[in-house]
Amino acid sequence: MSTARRLQPFGTTIFAEMTRLAQEHDAVNLSQGFPDEDGPEIIRRTAAEAALAGPNQYAPLPGLPELRAEIARVFEAASGLPTDANAHVTVTSGCTEAIAASMIGLLNPGDRIVLFEPYYDSYRAAVAMADAVPVFVTLRAPDFTFDEAELRRACEGARAILVNTPHNPTGHVYGREELSLIAELCQQHDMIALTDEVYEHLVFDCEHHRLSTWPGMSERTVTMSSLGKTYSLTGWKVGWVVASPELTRGVRSAHQFLTFSVPTPLQHGAVAALQLPPSYYNEFRSSFRARRDLLTEGLLDLGFRVKPSEGTYFLLADHTPFGFADDRTFCEHITRELGVAAIPPSVFYENREHGHPLVRFAFCKSEATLSEALRRLRGLIG
Numbered sequence: 375m376s377t378a379r380r381l382q383p384f385g386t387t388i389f390a391e392m393t394r395l396a397q398e399h400d401a402v403n404l405s406q407g408f409p410d411e412d413g414p415e416i417i418r419r420t421a422a423e424a425a426l427a428g429p430n431q432y433a434p435l436p437g438l439p440e441l442r443a444e445i446a447r448v449f450e451a452a453s454g455l456p457t458d459a460n461a462h463v464t465v466t467s468g469c470t471e472a473i474a475a476s477m478i479g480l481l482n483p484g485d486r487i488v489l490f491e492p493y494y495d496s497y498r499a500a501v502a503m504a505d506a507v508p509v510f511v512t513l514r515a516p517d518f519t520f521d522e523a524e525l526r527r528a529c530e531g532a533r534a535i536l537v538n539t540p541h542n543p544t545g546h547v548y549g550r551e552e553l554s555l556i557a558e559l560c561q562q563h564d565m566i567a568l569t570d571e572v573y574e575h576l577v578f579d580c581e582h583h584r585l586s587t588w589p590g591m592s593e594r595t596v597t598m599s600s601l602g603k604t605y606s607l608t609g610w611k612v613g614w615v616v617a618s619p620e621l622t623r624g625v626r627s628a629h630q631f632l633t634f635s636v637p638t639p640l641q642h643g644a645v646a647a648l649q650l651p652p653s654y655y656n657e658f659r660s661s662f663r664a665r666r667d668l669l670t671e672g673l674l675d676l677g678f679r680v681k682p683s684e685g686t687y688f689l690l691a692d693h694t695p696f697g698f699a700d701d702r703t704f705c706e707h708i709t710r711e712l713g714v715a716a717i718p719p720s721v722f723y724e725n726r727e728h729g730h731p732l733v734r735f736a737f738c739k740s741e742a743t744l745s746e747a748l749r750r751l752r753g754l755i756g
């Protein structure tokens with residue numbers, strides 16, 4: 375009796391592994407992407423009150439009508455695309471389930487899907503669960519953009535492409551030119567696009583663009599997002615999918631058997647989240663920009679090579695000035711010897727050597743935590 379072959383290659387996620395190592399060494403944990411403060415009280419209070427008042431029974435399969443209405447309102451305002459709560463919106467158990475439900479519900483066994491590497495680790499496993507075939511295109515340092523010819527080749531014969539913008543772990547925000555090419559290729563090869571936009575509100579000094587708004591793309595794009603990052607509630611796992619009625623049918627056909635529905639009180643809390651005023655997002659962004667700057671400047675000062683993150687709450691730094699063999703050796707050293715945990719990004723690459731010079735730091739921590747991490751990292755320079 376053992377793990378099914380399709381999941382054997384993935385083992386335990388690197389996040390669990392690094393968090394355990396961080397705990398063993400009492401390290402400042404800049405590995406996993408969760409903030410050290412919980413999101414707005416109004417959201418949590420609304421969910422708590424909904425749990426106390428009840429009913430606490432199954433929500434409808436596509437999500438509470440009030441929440442879907444809010445998602446549709448917000449999406450329509452941001453994209454300018456007419457969005458119908460019943461036909462276009464599905465509430466899922468975090469973006470993770472949205473990704474799995476979209477792949478399982480929309481891809482046939484053997485279908486090819488283009489993934490950019492480095493990639494968020496659930497993509498690869500979700501492709502395997504859908505019995506689909508991944509085709510990889512590398513985002514190359516230092517700008518973490520792709521090569522046009524490589525992307526064109528990868529799209530030949532593909533059924534789908536997954537675009538994560540803002541991008542974890544590189545902090546790259548896809549620009550207009552990149553998305554225009556992706557949109558062109560989707561139409562040329564009749565592909566669907568899955569977009570993971572969980573960091574849509576975490577963009578610094580640039581704009582977040584939605585692939586679904588490109589001409590001809592709304593009908594073939596599955597837009598996915600969630601509450602976790604935007605409202606610092608990563609433990610809630612409330613996410614959503616916005617897609618054409620036809621694609622929505624496919625997504626729901628998988629969602630109904632993966633989770634059926636999402637915890638009812640949390641969906642009430644999510645309504646309160648989506649009703650927060652614009653000032654919330656401005657303050658949220660500027661507080662993360664300050665943390666990004668603190669960590670970026672501190673790392674540059676220590677001798678790392680860093681390109682400031684354009685979005686998300688991660689940055690990739692080049693650790694090679696310190697002379698370690700690869701990213702894993704580097705991360706183990708700084709966790710065990712200096713008490714700072716980070717992620718070795720080669721696990722997010724199919725071609726692992728691309729990740730060897732790099733280290734991923736999360737900056738979704740308090741300024742005191744980031745300053746302490748930087749103080750400890752001074753051990754790298756004696």
Ligand SMILES: Cc1ncc(COP(=O)(O)O)c(C=O)c1O
Pocket residue numbers: 407467468469470471494538542570572599600601602608611612613
């Ligand atoms: C790119 C990306 N997509 C999806 C997720 C997961 O989102 P959720 O917690 O809503 O499932 C994460 C979490 O780290 C992420 O970084």
